[in-house]
Amino acid sequence: MSDQVPTVRVPDLPADAPLLDVREPDEWTAGHAPTARHLPMSELPGRMSELPADDPLYVVCRSGGRSARVVAYLAQQGYPAVNVAGGMQDWAAAGRDVITDDGSAPRIA
Template sequence: MIPEITTEELKQKLENGEKLALVDVREDDEVATGMVPGTKHIKMGEIPNNLDYFDKDKEYIFICRSGGRSGNVCAYLQDQGYKVRNMVGGMLEWDGKVE
């Protein structure tokens, strides 16, 4: 089971000033339309080559357009022993700030 966070819960945490590790796994042309502020961009296909970026003691929240790709990335990283959370609904449901 992949832990999830809603767009509303994430927005609330960011507004409360929580320090979160956010990763957007969309393609370059998709992130060009805007990302959740403070998000690191690592394309889904590049995640396996970037495992050294991730720390097993931290939780990462993954974001994509609708929640499907980020869910796949979460499943992959969870299998590797990482703490993950999928933002359900993705950027389609995000109504907070973008940068």
């Protein structure tokens, strides 16, 4: 696996970028991007058929580490994907919308 994966910083992320959130369910529940699709990294190999067909697909996690590993894996499988550097922490810090499914206040740790 290459140490280099395609990466974009949150301020450079297109407003309509298709997001795949690979965090665990408790992290997703605590707060996520409004248009993101959720597919935990731990479930990815068994759920590849559920990947959106977007080109490229922007992958986000909490801080960018897991999403970088997912992007490297997806590239090996032939999927065009881009890591979102800084993850949801940078997303929230940049003032981008963060929602919860139950209406509670978002908590991005």
